[in-house]
Amino acid sequence: MKTIKGPGVFLAQFAGESAPFNTLAGMASWAAEKGFKGVEIPSWNTNLIDLHRAAESQTYADEILGVLNEYGLTLTDLASHLQGQLVALHPAFDLPADSFAPAALRNNPEERQRWATEQLKMAAKASRRLGLDKHVTFSGTLLWPFLYPYPQWPEGLIEEGFDELVRRWMPILNVFDEQGVDVCYEIHPTEDLHDGLTFERFLEKTGNHSRCNMMYDPSHLVLQSIDYLAFIDHYHQRIKAFHVKDAEFRPNGKTGAYGGYQPWTSRAGRFRSPGDGQIDFAAIFSSLTGYNFDGWAVLEWECCFKNPEDGAREGALFINDKIIHVTERSFDDFCKSYADQSLNRKIIGI
Template sequence: MNRSVTLFTGQWADIPFETVCQKAKSFGYDGLELACWGDHFEVDKADDAYCENKRKILDLYGLTVHAISNHLVGQAVTDRIDQRHKSILPAYVWGDGEPEGVRQRAAQEMIRTAEAAKRLGVNIVNGFTGSPIWHLIYSFPPVTQAMVDEGYSDFATRWIPILDHYQKLGIRFALEVHPTEIAFDIASTRRTLEAIDHHSAFGFNFDPSHLGYQGVDYIGFLYAFAKKIFHVHMKDVAWSKVPTEAGVFGGHTEFGTLGRNWDFRSLGHGDINFEEIIRALNRIGYKGPLSVEWEDGGMDREHGAKEACEFVRRIDFPSSNIAFDAAFEK
């Protein structure tokens, strides 16, 4: 298929931008998906000159960029804000930490992110939305349907004005469907789309790892939302086939702890069926990048990133343009 293979820089934000470019090129990547933290892509600095300089450095290493990602700020737009957010947000978005003020500043920053993306020359912003109702995920004390409805209404009220700006700019927002977000499986994704009347600027950054360990049909997700797949993360996860000490909710354990039901893995070392993902992407006509989001607490990241690039190139086969038995007709 010759889809671009890119590296998401979110897990490399401790390394300067140009060093990441050098490493990504040496690992074999075609380009980068730039995280809006560290010095990789700073929204508050992203004027025309800044974006031109980023492009020059990317060009120097023969790298492309198809998307930027602002998961951290997006999370704060509809979340229940607490001290956790202070550690992930720019100081100018956190401000005094008053929750509604944080949400409003986060919303404005997501609009500025779209404007910066346009100056950089990309039309996809990946990210999170946060959720006002994630804390209601388990229904005890009993959660009424009215409470859930109110959460989706709040999400729509906060995100539709942002999405309207994206639409005017020709930028699309791609939510990474994920626990803690307004959409975290197929059922909640359908409800999310209904809440915003299937807004044309809103779609998905498909990441199978967050669906697989939940027991969600991640291949079915691609077919259910084929027209809304704006971007793809290649990320693996392994989950236990036997009972464990810490279940799907994690037991308040750290990643990598023995006895967990699941953990992220370097590509090809987990349980995600990437061949079926490629077949599904071929069927739905997805031609965008395959972006490696590398996470594996048990493996050196440089070894893993290089191996992951090779894995994606090997697995990304083109679809056939003929019927395999057509030759028999002759």
């Protein structure tokens, strides 16, 4: 067995335009002070990383690692959720997601998609230069508006949607393969890969591509009423990244999983700071450890109630307390009987 690394923190929810949250050095200092040992960098945040330079310049990549090392931090991985979203975007989301792309590409879906595809390819190269073997992203969504089968789907609609999703992602997956980096899709509502069955469908259509993997975030499973522990049993071989985010799902006589267009504080399903929700993280850490997961436990902090500074500080402690430092010997070694074939034969009566 292997010990899970951590605690790490995803910087996206904390980054901002004022110090210390507007530079990598500032965020590194902040993260170290909070007790984190690793950081996940959002590749779309140009205050923290120039993705093009990181893909092309080993000197620049080494500078990024040097900044983190100065504060005793490790780079856990890069994330490209916003760019991944734009690789495959249904027209219904054109305007809501338009701000994910540079201003010059807005209201231009074709150019925006090409840009997003190139961003992912640069992320693969940057990851290699940074010594990483995993990358976290979103699959994008072509089919989410048709989640519920009414009006009835035209025959072949879902098949065509997944075929197109694969057509867009295969060239990206192949670049990641060339760079020796796994793509870890975050299984997430609004994404076409939002549960185990959708991931399986996509994976099969890629020919079981070795670089097609997943990022495990139990909060998104709880809000869909999926058994998040059994999910690990099913997919542990493909789980290569792990976000620690808590959630609670409290359906009532008026609303449930769809949320009734309510704000986060009023939804039946909502995200919480680690330890404040319903997720059994002790069981999750035990399961992942048992399956030899050797990646990072990374806090993705999202909570509709708690102050983010408290959430970060408590989150680092929470993860640190849940990490199981694996034993090098069995607890019952003191009464172990050593190998003796003749004794074994006597014991079973032969």
